[in-house]
Amino acid sequence: MATIRDPDVGETFNSKLEEIRSKLLTQAMGEVMNDATAEFSQAHRHYMTSILDTCSKKCREDETMFQTIQTYMEDIKHKRAAIKEKLAEVPEIVEDIGDKENSKENLIKKIEKLKMEQVKERELIDSQNKANKARLKNLNKIKEIFQERLSLEIRKIQGEKLQFIFRNINHKNPESAYTFLLRISEDGVYQMISCDPPLEQAVHLERKLQETNNFSAFLANVRKEFVALHNATKTA
Template identity: 40%
Template sequence: MDNFKEDAQSQLNEKLKETRIKFSSLWENYNPAGFKLRYRESLKVTRVRCIKIYEEKKQMCEKVQLTRKVIAEQTAFIENTQADLQSANKSFENNERQKQEVMEKIKKLKEGLFKKQELISTQKQENKAKLKELNTSAEMFKKRMGLEIRRVQGEQLQFIFKCISHRNPEQPFTFLLKFNEEGNYEVTSCEPPLECMPLLQEKLKETNNFSAFLANVRKAFTTLV
């Protein structure tokens, strides 16, 4: 802006100088009456025109500066908008990928749940069959060996043997039994304790012969008397 002012002032001075020289020459040659007044008026008109040109150029420079500022702001806005669009697109892609991952996990969970439900259903059927065998064996042992079965502590069964000790036929020999998560028989307690109980459980798991298991347990109790 300072350079522009200097250029305008220089043009104005140059113009005034030319006018002064022109009119000085005319004055020297002619020097008519009233020429000095016309000279001053001409200078005044020239000054007004120069000032008007200066103001117009000044306004034009201001408009150029304003236009440049607007263009810079619009450029920055466009760049920011493009960055936001790229970020939004990346976020959308990540969300889609996460959505697919979640859907896959849900699918696997459903498949696992379905298999678990099938396994539970199968175990229930097997447990029913085992309970039926249990009841059959219990009835036989109840009649022949004085065995009593009670349901205690939820799903556990208590087996009570009597008539083992000849000196005290009413003395109870007991153990608690349940089905574990794998659907196998599991002895949770035994009174009095039997060292051979783990072996008897393992054999029961292999043969699935509960009647033989009860007979072996009763036999092991008799060795303690």
């Protein structure tokens, strides 16, 4: 083995060792850095992917929310327009309600008036019916008297019409009939409809009956007129 005599050999050797150590250290550090960088890059990629997914999801949610808000806004807009339209109709509706209320009040007043008129008409009809019943009762009494004394026959024909038949006027023919028709109107007025044979004084006799309401005198006067007419005819 050769003896190292050069004093700089040790220093050179140490320098070489340091250089080799530096190269190895640099190489090792490079590998470590590469591994760390690769691991960091992969982690970063995973992180960024997660962030991007989260952002995308958030964007989709925001977009959905935005569309929902837009829908709500459109709905609110339509509702406001509808409310505005309804508010514009309110005065007309109020006026219409007022007209209907007035019509209702007028209708109620008319109904009340009709009810009162019906009550009055019913009372009038009842009063007329009572009066007519009284007249009929009086006629029945008169009928009995005149049947016995004046040979008068009374027949009810054609609804409310009465036929009065006088006999024993013509002594040569006692059964010869002298008749007239009488009716009582809805107003309770006596009306002579016809006479057979006709009497010139029929209108006067009817008016007298309406004025006095004395039916007995009326029948007596009608019989007198028939007797006078018979006597005048016999004389002629």
